[in-house]
Amino acid sequence: MRLLIVSDAWFPQVNGVVRTLDTLRKTLIADGHTVAILAPDQFRTLPCPSYPEIRLALATAGAVGRRIAAFQPAAIHIATEGPLGTRARRWCLRHGHPFTTSLHTRFPEYLYARWRVPIRWTYAWMRRFHSAALRTMVATSSLEDDLKARGFPNLVRWSRGVDTTLFRPRDKGFIDAPRPVSLYVGRVAVEKSIEDFLKLDLPGTKVVVGDGPQLSMLRARYPAVRFVGMKQGEELACYYAAADVFVFPSRTDTFGLVLLEALASGVPVAAYPVPGPLDVLGTSGAGVLADDLGAAVRAALAIPAERCRTHAERYAWSTSAQQFVSNLGVRPDETDANSGTGPTCTAPAPARRCRRLVRAEAR
Template sequence: MLSEHRARLLAVGPQPARILIVSDAWRPQVNGVVRTLQTLAAELAAMGHVVEVVGPDRFRTLPCPTYPDIRLSLLPKRRLGRLIEAFAPDALHIATEGPLGQAARSWALRRGCAFTTAFHTRFPEYVQARTGLSPRWLYAWLRRFHDAGQGVMVATASLREELADRGFRNIRAWSRGVDLELFRPAPAEEWGLPRPVFAYVGRVAVEKNIRAFLDLDLPGSKVVVGGGPQLSALRRHYPGVRFTGPRHGEALARAYAGSDVFVFPSLTDTFGLVILEALACGTPVAAYDVTGPKDILAAAEGRIGAVDSDLRRAALRALGADRAACRTHAERFGWRACAEAFLSHLVPLGGH
């Protein structure tokens, strides 16, 4: 049976739960973590809960080294403690491991409060891509960070297995969703380019491994949709590629729908919301056989796209996928189910 507190968290009634989420990734950043938390907060509110997200926008910040578009909170501990106490949450969730996440963890441990965390981002691999440093010591630090909580939420089965092998404990499955009203097969962008159009959508940064896509020998045309620190350099180096810059809302959905294959070259993502968005628009996906793509595509690989150790081979195979099947597969991933799973993993602030 559910505990009284857990039943309250799941209930939609006159006594909503007060849920505080602390995240170093928040507006005006544009990435998968922010989109997940924005949509999760909206779903929880629609279910009757009171949700607040505390992000860097409430603090003095400084630019993240090598990625100045991301702002990191500067000495947030005292102010964050006041914000937590003023909100008086029933449950505390720490979404990220940056300065705010560390400050929230410290606040909870000092007071003997329980909390949950999430593993959204492979920071060790991101650091390795930028500096060449081995990720081993960072994984040891991340393990200590997350093991202090009562559960670390992860998006895929393969990531759960990997983290368990690295010694992480209390791992809990928490998948993702997609906005099926916004991301749909029509209307579609008319690129005015030779077909087929192979597209990448997402942050234009070194950890996304975009050059692996742009260097492929493929028929037709290539399109890159998104912004980031690598955009200027890639534009100069690949003059034959169409770079659109960032797109949002309907313009983003049209970009997906107007592409013949969505190519996802990342080797470091923990899920890949953009994969679901492409599938919801009826666009098949080509990716490496790694965590995220292989989990999402596993049930219908071949019909909705392809994963392979050879990205070119995956891209060419994906051309033969069934666009209607892509949409059907995406419809399995609803945000309400995502919110319900999140609620089921929360713990009362005062105990386990």
């Protein structure tokens, strides 16, 4: 199958969305699919306001359309609601090409945390964006229930996977610091509630891996915390494995790939009892969820590494990729766009539905 994934989040960004899409791409290619990514690195970009590390594509509708048409995809998946996602969605509607979407980030809560944009306004816009899709993929049952209650249609599940070869238990001597080591990995940004972790009175050492708009301010405010910057690959895996507990203070993540990476490294999790941690940990006993985050950290230190690793091994990328492909709604016997027949979807009359939607939006 020829699959085009459109994403406003891509390298050189380092975050859970990028790692998820890159690993999905590699897994699908290994399974024999032809996969292309339409991302900001193919266009001129400008920095995102208040978050310059994120680059937004300055792409015209024509430029996006030409790239889509040249690739001749059998299936199009729009992973983000940014400039590229919006233009690709418009192209699909104009040409009657069915597409799927996925919801990775709670943008309404992020925008409210940064600029106090009313949450209901952003959810209304996102509902309109995703309602045009054949299906919208979400990672967890709690997110699916929340979006259904907000009126989002056509929701299906797409779980995540973790690279258990890269992320595995290793020598804890990689971090030379007083024990226990409490680790945070992720964006250093207000929407991640990272200060909930930094201000805790905990024994040992706090280590923060990541970059973001609050890094300079928080480094000055909490001089005892080790801020080591963004890490990738083997070095990132070594930081995970050297920790004694992984602290996840976010209340807004839709899943939290870092939770699986920590667990695969044999490190227990301490987090709030909110969607994301609730879905990933379940009843596994591989972490502690509590409104008192400090108490959760201290209790999680007693959890054996083997329990964490065993739970993470349930999340295989091969299973995640198969689930993703089945959600695309493209029949496997008719996925060659070069055959001249174009995509064939299992949903009823997707092209006619697309044309109705674009006429409605034009009005």
